[in-house]
Amino acid sequence: KAGVTQTPRYLIKTRGQQVTLSCSPISGHRSVSWYQQTPGQGLQFLFEYFSETQRNKGNFPGRFSGRQFSNSRSEMNVSTLELGDSALYLCASSLAFSIVEDTQYFGPGTRLTVL
Amino acid sequence: AQSVAQPEDQVNVAEGNPLTVKCTYSVSGNPYLFWYVQYPNRGLQFLLKYITGDNLVKGSYGFEAEFNKSQTSFHLKKPSALVSDSALYFCAVRDVEDSSYKLIFGSGTRLLVRP
Numbered sequence: 001k002a003g004v005t006q007t008p009r010y011l012i013k014t015r016g017q018q019v020t021l022s023c024s025p026i027s028g029h030r031s032v033s034w035y036q037q038t039p040g041q042g043l044q045f046l047f048e049y050f051s052e053t054q055r056n057k058g059n060f061p062g063r064f065s066g067r068q069f070s071n072s073r074s075e076m077n078v079s080t081l082e083l084g085d086s087a088l089y090l091c092a093s094s095l096a097f098s099i100v101e102d103t104q105y106f107g108p109g110t111r112l113t114v115l
Numbered sequence: 116a117q118s119v120a121q122p123e124d125q126v127n128v129a130e131g132n133p134l135t136v137k138c139t140y141s142v143s144g145n146p147y148l149f150w151y152v153q154y155p156n157r158g159l160q161f162l163l164k165y166i167t168g169d170n171l172v173k174g175s176y177g178f179e180a181e182f183n184k185s186q187t188s189f190h191l192k193k194p195s196a197l198v199s200d201s202a203l204y205f206c207a208v209r210d211v212e213d214s215s216y217k218l219i220f221g222s223g224t225r226l227l228v229r230p
Contacts, residue, residue, distance in 0.1 A: 004158075006158075031216055033215075033216055033217065033218075035218075042220060042221075042222050042223065043205065043207075043218075043220035043223075045210075045217045045218065045219070048215050048216055048217060055214075055215050056213050056214075056215035056217055058217075090158055090159065092159075092216075092218075094216050096216075099209070099211060099214065099215065099216060100147055100166060100209070100211065101166055102216065103149070103161055103164060104149075104161075104216055104218060105161060106151070106158040106159040106160070106161075107158050108157055108158040109157075109158045111156075
């Protein structure tokens with residue numbers, strides 16, 4: 001079974017631009033979560049989607065948004081990019097069978113560099 | 116609020132020796148704990164989890180973790196380290212208070228196994 005895939009793997013943007021990252025979950029997984037990883041802040045939760053609905057959101061500004069499609073694929077968007085948005089963005093998927101027992105499986109990430 | 120702490124930024128061990136990577140947690144309610152490993156330029160790989168039951172949890176690649184409720188710890192262990200185990204290790208707790216799959220991560224511990 002294929003794992004979580006993320007595209008693109010690398011992105012370079014300039015300040016003020018916007019960017020869209022894509023995530024395809026493991027087949028049969030219905031929940032998708034996004035995390036930001038930076039050297040200074042570590043791994044931080046961005047948001048989680050289930051059945052095309054945002055179920056939870058982390059402490060990030062409104063410039064960060066996302067959505068989930070009917071096939072469980074997800075996208076996240078960052079508008080008006082800032083230098084501090086440079087990070088590894090990780091997507092994770094879960095079966096959505098049990099919040100207690102399910103495991104989140106992560107994709108390889110998208111490395112975003114803002115110049 | 117749920118949290119985990121990894122008190123060591125780096126752990127150094129010789130190949131063939133046992134290794135321990137420490138994690139302590141603070142939760143309200145039952146703890147649901149996870150260990151992930153990250154290799155350079157890669158996403159997070161799931162190693163093991165504790166949900167309930169036996170305090171000794173066995174996972175992938177020969178790793179195991181010991182859950183200790185009285186010490187609120189969930190240390191990762193391996194009887195004999197390999198050079199290929201050198202990577203960044205993250206402990207995480209599921210934030211069930213939010214009724215979602217959100218994981219709260221520790222700051223990470225870099226494991227260096229010398230030949």
